Amino acid sequence: MPAGRTGPSLRRVLAGAVPIVIGLALLPRFVDLYQTELLIYGLTFAIAALGFNLLLGYTGLLSFGHSAYFGVGAYTVAFIVRDLHVQSMELCILGGLLGTLVISALFGYVCVRHTRIFFGILTLALSQVLWSLAFKFFWVTGGTDGIRVPRGNITLLAGLVDFKGAGAYQKFVYSYYYYVLVLFAIATAVMWVIVHSPFGKALQAIRDNETRASFVGIRVRRYRWIAFVISGSFAGLAGALWVPLNGLTTPEILYWPFSGEIVFMTVLGGFRTFTGPIVGAIAFNYLKVYAVASSQYWQMVLGVVLVVLVMVLPTGIVGTLARLAGKLRRD
Amino acid sequence: MDILVIQVLNSIFYAAVLFLISAGLSLIYGVMRIVNLAHGTLYALGAYVSAWAVGAVFGASASGSGNWVLMGQLLLLPVGAFAIAAVGALIEPTLLRPLYRRPEEYVLLITFGLLMILEDVMKLLFGGTPLSAGSIMDSMGSIRIGPLLYPSYNLVVIGVGVMAAVGLWWFTYRTRFGVILRATSQDRRMASALGVNVGRVYVQAFAIGCFMAGLGGAVVVPAQAAVLGMGVDALILAFVVIVIGGLGSLEGALVGALIVSFVRTAGIQFFAEVELAVLYLIAAAVLLIRPTGLFGRA
Numbered sequence: 001m002p003a004g005r006t007g008p009s010l011r012r013v014l015a016g017a018v019p020i021v022i023g024l025a026l027l028p029r030f031v032d033l034y035q036t037e038l039l040i041y042g043l044t045f046a047i048a049a050l051g052f053n054l055l056l057g058y059t060g061l062l063s064f065g066h067s068a069y070f071g072v073g074a075y076t077v078a079f080i081v082r083d084l085h086v087q088s089m090e091l092c093i094l095g096g097l098l099g100t101l102v103i104s105a106l107f108g109y110v111c112v113r114h115t116r117i118f119f120g121i122l123t124l125a126l127s128q129v130l131w132s133l134a135f136k137f138f139w140v141t142g143g144t145d146g147i148r149v150p151r152g153n154i155t156l157l158a159g160l161v162d163f164k165g166a167g168a169y170q171k172f173v174y175s176y177y178y179y180v181l182v183l184f185a186i187a188t189a190v191m192w193v194i195v196h197s198p199f200g201k202a203l204q205a206i207r208d209n210e211t212r213a214s215f216v217g218i219r220v221r222r223y224r225w226i227a228f229v230i231s232g233s234f235a236g237l238a239g240a241l242w243v244p245l246n247g248l249t250t251p252e253i254l255y256w257p258f259s260g261e262i263v264f265m266t267v268l269g270g271f272r273t274f275t276g277p278i279v280g281a282i283a284f285n286y287l288k289v290y291a292v293a294s295s296q297y298w299q300m301v302l303g304v305v306l307v308v309l310v311m312v313l314p315t316g317i318v319g320t321l322a323r324l325a326g327k328l329r330r331d
Numbered sequence: 332m333d334i335l336v337i338q339v340l341n342s343i344f345y346a347a348v349l350f351l352i353s354a355g356l357s358l359i360y361g362v363m364r365i366v367n368l369a370h371g372t373l374y375a376l377g378a379y380v381s382a383w384a385v386g387a388v389f390g391a392s393a394s395g396s397g398n399w400v401l402m403g404q405l406l407l408l409p410v411g412a413f414a415i416a417a418v419g420a421l422i423e424p425t426l427l428r429p430l431y432r433r434p435e436e437y438v439l440l441i442t443f444g445l446l447m448i449l450e451d452v453m454k455l456l457f458g459g460t461p462l463s464a465g466s467i468m469d470s471m472g473s474i475r476i477g478p479l480l481y482p483s484y485n486l487v488v489i490g491v492g493v494m495a496a497v498g499l500w501w502f503t504y505r506t507r508f509g510v511i512l513r514a515t516s517q518d519r520r521m522a523s524a525l526g527v528n529v530g531r532v533y534v535q536a537f538a539i540g541c542f543m544a545g546l547g548g549a550v551v552v553p554a555q556a557a558v559l560g561m562g563v564d565a566l567i568l569a570f571v572v573i574v575i576g577g578l579g580s581l582e583g584a585l586v587g588a589l590i591v592s593f594v595r596t597a598g599i600q601f602f603a604e605v606e607l608a609v610l611y612l613i614a615a616a617v618l619l620i621r622p623t624g625l626f627g628r629a
Binding site for chain 2 (some may be wrong): 265
């Protein structure tokens with residue numbers, strides 16, 4: 001176990017994580033279909049935000065172009081289903097991961113040459129290249145109509161579970177929930193190992209002081225590049241899982257405001273903590289869905305939340321709760 | 332040949348609008364080191380306010396009712412710019428100032444939140460239907476270029492763009508306030524130590540930047556109606572402009588705007604599918620080869 005001496009012990013981590021996973025697994029028994037579906041969306045976004053936070057929280061790079069990798073994952077799956085007529089979700093995910101791996105390796109190689117605002121603008125510019133291609137090459141991507149990925153064309157677990165005939169929607173939501181939950185748990189565990197490995201410590205060293213990090217022999221640019229690729233791949237996995245759920249992929253998910261939403265999720269949860277992005281993504285999803293349902297001015301609601309958050313609670317939900325808990329313990 | 336002339340005029344018209352927006356964005360970045368994601372939305376808001384003001388005073392279809400009406404309409408257009416300057420002067424002290432001591436990510440996020448809020452403020456105030464001041468364009472008629480017609484109003488916009496460029500140049504390099512502005516931009520603490528009221532300079536710089544965005548919206552609205560979402564599109568193009576020209580550089584914004592407009596016009600003509608992609612790639616290439624842009628300083 002490569003967890004560093006500074007991290008909490010494995011037993012303590014499992015003691016925290018196992019009840020949460022069990023709780024999530026039992027949840028569909030107590031809430032209705034719609035709530036379950038919302039939670040699947042939340043979990044997929046959580047994977048993306050988790051990946052994003054490897055760059056922001058651990059490496060100190062603010063990417064404003066993570067929509068690109070989410071979108072590449074989504075579009076790759078859509079292409080595979082539409083053009084190659086592949087049904088197995090596992091193959092689709094592999095394809096989506098491969099696609100994002102290539103794109104994020106390429107874009108990352110370019111972007112890590114800069115830091116701070118230049119890095120942000122570079123990621124933004126490159127993500128917009130993909131957006132404009134998806135937007136304009138309508139005979140390939142369907143333009144603004146996007147590409148439909150019908151549930152009926154997808155099977156889980158190498159064809160064991162399919163979604164045809166009566167009750168397909170219910171069956172889809174329930175089985176897909178567990179499918180995503182398992183992948184989410186794996187992704188979270190992988191990310192936990194990464195940030196607590198020597199590699200993760202090196203990233204944090206780079207974040208805190210780039211010059212000193214290079215003095216102790218860390219190859220700064222190489223490490224940033226690897227972090228970028230991992231981060232992008234997480235977003236790609238999220239995008240791949242999101243497509244069958246949404247049933248449709250459109251250029252919207254490649255457009256830069258969606259990158260902003262990923263940043264929003266992470267800050268909402270708190271980017272200084274490991275669990276922050278997860279909590280933030282799930283909370284953001286609920287917030288957005290309910291804001292959209294209750295008002296046509298939902299953007300304003302989200303905007304006000306973001307402004308208040310940054311002004312008053314910059315450590316996010318998890319950071320604030322941790323501080324409150326610490327205060328209670330001391331009293 | 333005539334078509335070429337028209338295309339060149341179109342490019343310059345487009346460059347004028349883009350220059351107004353990007354010069355504001357660049358000025359704000361140059362002085363305050365803030366990347367204002369709400370800048371495009373402020374431009375859109377300026378367009379809405381101007382179109383609304385013209386419509387409210389003269390009615391929606393006052394075209395062809397004489398020179399005096401046209402004059403009045405033209406004089407009303409800058410209302411949008413002044414309104415946005417006022418909004419800017421309100422935003423800086425309340426939302427941005429408390430965050431200067433924190434990492435720059437927070438300021439960026441605030442402006443993203445502001446973008447979301449302002450998009451819906453527009454929807455709330457002006458509704459979902461496009462708002463136009465097209466009567467100005469109609470009543471100004473057109474000029475003849477060979478066998479083709481070209482709207483005279485576009486020439487007015489080009490004139491405004493040139494005037495704004497000259498005015499801004501004079502303002503930054505030939506006035507006392509310009510000196511203070513440049514001093515603050517180069518070394519904020521030193522300027523402060525020399526007795527410059529940095530807080531006031533920041534409000535003024537932000538308000539001027541917003542004014543430019545609002546002016547861009549004000550001059551564009553007789554030519555193309557104000558619609559929801561126009562700001563989000565404009566912001567990215569303005570980004571491309573200041574990245575090419577150099578963040579914080581006035582000359583850069585001018586040259587960048589010209590480059591982007593000509594590439595875009597040529598793109599629409601010859602390679603319509605990749606027209607936008609080419610622009611973003613140019614921006615990325617400039618960032619890689621010369622991160623300070625064509626005119627930026629290190």
